[in-house]
Amino acid sequence: MPELHVETKGTEVWVRYDGEITFDVVEDLKVRMETVFAAPNWKTLIFDLEGVDFLDSSGIGFFVILNNRCSQSGQKLILFRLRPQLRKTLALVNMLHFFCIADDQDDVDANLVD
Amino acid sequence: MAQASAGLHEPVRVMVVDQDPVLRRLVRHALDARFVLSEAQDGFDALDAYLEERFDIVVIGERLGSCDARQVVEYIRGQANDSRTFIVVLFWDLSPAGEFALLHAGANDCLRLPFYREVFRARMEVGLRHIRMTQQLEQAYMRIEAQMRTVADLQKKLVPSLAQEVPGFRVRHLYQPSGLASGDYYDCLSLPSGGVRVVVADVSGHGARAAFIMAMVRTVVRAGTARGASIEYLLATTNTQLLETVGDESDFVTIFLADVDPALGRLRFASAGHCPGLLRVGTQVEPLAASTPMLGFFPLEFRVEERAFPPGSGLLLYTDGLYEWEMASGEQLGVDRFVALAAEAICEPTVYLDALMHRLEEAGEMPPVFTDDVTALWVETDPTWRSVVFRVEAAPAQVRQVVRQAVEWAAEMPPEMRDAVELAVVEACANVVRYAYGEGGGVLELRVAVAPGSLVRFQVVDYGRPFDPPERWGLPEETSSSGRGLFLIHTLMDRVHYGRMEGANVLTLEKRWEGACQNCM
Numbered sequence: 091m092p093e094l095h096v097e098t099k100g101t102e103v104w105v106r107y108d109g110e111i112t113f114d115v116v117e118d119l120k121v122r123m124e125t126v127f128a129a130p131n132w133k134t135l136i137f138d139l140e141g142v143d144f145l146d147s148s149g150i151g152f153f154v155i156l157n158n159r160c161s162q163s164g165q166k167l168i169l170f171r172l173r174p175q176l177r178k179t180l181a182l183v184n185m186l187h188f189f190c191i192a193d194d195q196d197d198v199d200a201n202l203v204d
Numbered sequence: 205m206a207q208a209s210a211g212l213h214e215p216v217r218v219m220v221v222d223q224d225p226v227l228r229r230l231v232r233h234a235l236d237a238r239f240v241l242s243e244a245q246d247g248f249d250a251l252d253a254y255l256e257e258r259f260d261i262v263v264i265g266e267r268l269g270s271c272d273a274r275q276v277v278e279y280i281r282g283q284a285n286d287s288r289t290f291i292v293v294l295f296w297d298l299s300p301a302g303e304f305a306l307l308h309a310g311a312n313d314c315l316r317l318p319f320y321r322e323v324f325r326a327r328m329e330v331g332l333r334h335i336r337m338t339q340q341l342e343q344a345y346m347r348i349e350a351q352m353r354t355v356a357d358l359q360k361k362l363v364p365s366l367a368q369e370v371p372g373f374r375v376r377h378l379y380q381p382s383g384l385a386s387g388d389y390y391d392c393l394s395l396p397s398g399g400v401r402v403v404v405a406d407v408s409g410h411g412a413r414a415a416f417i418m419a420m421v422r423t424v425v426r427a428g429t430a431r432g433a434s435i436e437y438l439l440a441t442t443n444t445q446l447l448e449t450v451g452d453e454s455d456f457v458t459i460f461l462a463d464v465d466p467a468l469g470r471l472r473f474a475s476a477g478h479c480p481g482l483l484r485v486g487t488q489v490e491p492l493a494a495s496t497p498m499l500g501f502f503p504l505e506f507r508v509e510e511r512a513f514p515p516g517s518g519l520l521l522y523t524d525g526l527y528e529w530e531m532a533s534g535e536q537l538g539v540d541r542f543v544a545l546a547a548e549a550i551c552e553p554t555v556y557l558d559a560l561m562h563r564l565e566e567a568g569e570m571p572p573v574f575t576d577d578v579t580a581l582w583v584e585t586d587p588t589w590r591s592v593v594f595r596v597e598a599a600p601a602q603v604r605q606v607v608r609q610a611v612e613w614a615a616e617m618p619p620e621m622r623d624a625v626e627l628a629v630v631e632a633c634a635n636v637v638r639y640a641y642g643e644g645g646g647v648l649e650l651r652v653a654v655a656p657g658s659l660v661r662f663q664v665v666d667y668g669r670p671f672d673p674p675e676r677w678g679l680p681e682e683t684s685s686s687g688r689g690l691f692l693i694h695t696l697m698d699r700v701h702y703g704r705m706e707g708a709n710v711l712t713l714e715k716r717w718e719g720a721c722q723n724c725m
Contacts, residue, residue: 114600114637146631150688151685182695183688184679
């Protein structure tokens with residue numbers, strides 16, 4: 091399974107993952123994300139998806155869980171740099187508007203939690 | 205031409221023909237009010253009147269002018285093709301040979317003149333009884349024929365049209381019942397495996413009884429197949445039903461049942477007393493003989509056999525009516541001669557049953573005159589289809605990997621469709637990994653078939669617990685982390701079908717690419 095790169099910049103946590111987010115890796119990703127949620131003092135989780143080329147319903151469910159957890163604790167999830175393929179998948183299940191999506195750094199900055 | 209009086213209680217119409225007015229008066233006075241009399245003097249005038257208004261009884265004297273009594277009788281029975289009218293000939297002087305000739309020509313009675321009125325009346329009573337009986341028989345026949353037509357109309361609805369194309373197969377059939385209702389049954393049913401179940405059965409005898417038993421066999425086959433029953437189960441159930449209903453009578457059924465599975469390249473079949481099916485693989489033809497006796501006499505155990513059925517293979521099933529007919533030589537065509545001719549016909553590049561009939565005609569030196577019901581069913585896999593089966597442990601990483609391989613194998617589908625199909629197949633396989641097996645795990649089979657330029661079919665097969673597909677597959681709440689898989693499958697694919705067959709869950713996903721691709725990614 092590919093690496094999950096985690097970098098903290100002030101109140102931002104940047105996570106990058108390259109590969110597919112599908113049923114076979116989701117359970118492992120959930121476990122690895124626990125260390126991120128355990129880290130203190132961050133307000134915004136930016137998940138960089140530039141290297142993700144395939145997302146199934148398990149992957150969508152993974153991001154729904156991240157989003158729910160962030161919302162419950164006053165934090166925010168931003169899906170960053172989605173490929174057209176992933177946008178299409180999210181659109182098919184009417185979830186594009188559910189997530190905060192940023193295409194570039196300006197979008198991210200505009201959506202950061204103060 | 206008018207009809208003779210039809211009702212049993214209507215007056216009986218009588219015509220007397222003779223030039224002698226005394227004779228005509230004698231006849232008139234001998235008849236009571238139940239008879240309505242017309243008179244003619246000349247034989248030809250009498251026939252003109254007969255053609256205008258058919259009579260129930262015609263009384264013919266000896267003096268007819270332009271013709272004689274025998275000519276009148278022969279006209280009525282011959283040219284007019286009338287066997288109902290009761291004909292009495294009156295004569296003064298007639299030899300036994302002359303009387304024989306008249307009776308032989310079709311007269312019902314001959315009476316010497318002068319007659320006693322009571323005797324003549326008694327002869328007319330005989331005529332009356334003859335007419336009433338004929339009318340009763342005709343009405344009974346009409347009732348029976350109406351019932352037979354009802355049976356035949358119902359049976360027509362039971363005979364499949366096979367008009368709908370079965371993807372991946374070429375199916376042709378021939379069906380010629382010998383009467384209104386038939387004891388032959390044929391069918392071609394789609395299976396959850398993506399294959400077809402073909403059946404040809406022949407019930408002994410003809411008519412309503414055979415049609416009734418045929419309907420019973422059809423119900424068992426169709427209902428059982430819809431519930432995923434095996435060939436063995438269908439044969440055993442049909443035999444049990446027959447033993448319960450007609451087991452102590454002479455009725456029986458021969459039947460050939462076969463499952464064609466192109467994904468596995470396999471034919472499974474069993475024949476109970478039926479004439480040999482003909483399997484064509486490449487240019488080789490193998491007769492598939494019956495492994496058990498016919499159904500309906502005693503309990504049986506059934507054995508299913510297997511043969512390879514690679515792409516382009518075909519199977520011909522038929523009933524014995526196709527070879528039990530007399531050739532110009534007077535010999536029966538017979539099964540051996542038929543099998544040889546049929547083997548040639550099904551090795552043609554394109555198989556047409558009309559061409560088979562043409563071969564029969566050539567062999568018999570005459571168009572076949574069938575005396576039995578005739579049925580033939582040809583099924584072949586489309587030789588242009590490619591198929592493959594992947595088998596893997598139903599574990600997440602292995603399954604994801606095999607889906608990649610399967611989609612790669614079907615790479616000829618348009619690129620814009622590929623991601624959509626892959627996503628749907630991933631969703632289907634993920635469901636197997638999550639739900640099909642418990643702790644012990646199990647196998648996932650991914651069957652892939654491609655019809656070049658038109659269709660791709662993925663079949664996700666597992667041997668775990670039965671799947672109960674929901675009737676609705678909408679989207680869940682946005683905050684729900686699951687429940688979108690079935691929605692994606694149904695949205696992305698053109699056809700989704702679940703079936704359980706021989707202990708397996710089979711989910712079939714199909715995508716066509718003629719025209720615009722809906723929801724391609």
